[in-house]
Amino acid sequence: MIDVASEVPEIAGLHELSGRYDAILCDVWGVLIDGKRHFPQAAAALKTFRDRGGRVVLVTNASRPDDEVRRQLLGIGLPQDAFDDLVSAGELTLLDMIARKGQACYHLGPPRDNGLFEEAGRRLGAPLRKVGPDEAEYVVCTGLFEERAEIPQDYDERLAALKARDLTMLCANPDIVVAIGDDVVYCAGALAERYAAMGGRVLMFGKPHPPIYAAARERLARLNGAPVDGSRIVAIGDGALTDLAGAGRAGLDCVFITDGVHGEELRPGGAAVDPAALARLIDAAGARPVALARAIFW
Incomplete structure (x- = not known):
């Protein structure tokens, strides 16, 4: 098991990382929405990051094409100004289907x-x-x-x-x-x-596998007019075997959201993060997050 004796820092908001990154690859389910509603504070934080010159590409394992995912997100209230672009596993699957x-x-x-x-x-x-x-x-x-x-x-x-x-x-x-x-x-x-x-x-085609990260970085390069250095990109997500593992395989930093899909395991009874549970998830992912956060706040 990976040694987590030196604790991964927990941040109160993205402002603590301000200046370190030019782009965010952000998970959707469990981080921005729960399938029924969007999380206003997360949307506001991403908007603030964009207002300060950063780029945001949503990276989702949704099995639907990009345009359909976008309509779904906007339909449950996620503001368009919270992100620049998105890439879905469904879109990449679609491209393979077309090739067949x-x-x-x-x-x-x-x-x-x-x-x-x-x-x-x-x-x-x-x-x-x-x-x-x-x-x-x-x-x-x-x-x-x-x-x-x-x-x-x-x-x-x-x-x-x-x-x-x-x-x-x-x-x-x-x-x-x-x-x-x-x-x-x-x-x-x-x-x-x-x-x-x-x-x-x-x-x-989705996280944690390489195609979706390559596609997301292509979107960033298109938005930016030039490739964005990997050291200036941070992934945000709540899934150990998808978001954390995928960022690690792609050579990207990751902010690991603890109140998402692993919330009951990581924070039993809503308490502080259980170090043993965190160690198990880091070991399973084969990657260590640069920081923890309960949710996305600025």
């Missing part, structure tokens, strides 16, 4: 994610060929069909059948779980993990 033009795909996930396939059709100029699992040439996994009533183990037989056909799975959201309000539900990553354990080939 002509191949038939099976959608493993809820109907609400149909926007991903409709957008693929728009960009291709013809409907994407969606078929059943017995006819498919690849699989796009966006989640469980009934996330509030099912668990990943319920899919073992279905996944085994896909593996028997040696189908590649595109995982549009590597998250294992996500909090929606007070509920915690399984995501596409939980199914992809089980498929990989069976020997199935899985392509992951």
Whole structure:
């Protein structure tokens, strides 16, 4: 286990890091929104960072195209001036789907994610060929069909059948779980993990995997007119195996939000951070945050 004897500092707000960074790559779920509402203080802090010349790109494992994610965020009240751009795992999955033009795909996930396939059709100029699992040439996994009533183990037989056909799975959201309000539900990553354990080939496009960080840095370079040095970029997120691990793999600093998805583990009873719990998460992520914060404040 990684030694955390020298404690990771806890900051009260982003002002404590002012001047150290030119850009923020910010997680969305658990940091800016809970799926039902946005967090005004977080939005205000990011706006202040931008007002002082910084750039903000949201980096999300949402399984929907960028434009659809943007509409969802604005629809629940997140101000447009809180960020410059965003990149989603769904957008990167979409680009891979388009590159497979002509191949038939099976959608493993809820109907609400149909926007991903409709957008693929728009960009291709013809409907994407969606078929059943017995006819498919690849699989796009966006989640469980009934996330509030099912668990990943319920899919073992279905996944085994896909593996028997040696189908590649595109995982549009590597998250294992996500909090929606007070509920915690399984995501596409939980199914992809089980498929990989069976020997199935899985392509992951979101955090902690490299493609989404490369895409985010491309967006920053476009906004800035030139690449932003990695030492001047900080990632902010609440997931140890996604945000913290991904920042570490990308060579970026990370501010780890402690009141997010790991809140009950890190702060049992709402108390101070449990050092042993923090050590376990750092060890699991294989990366150490530059700072901790309960939430995003300026």
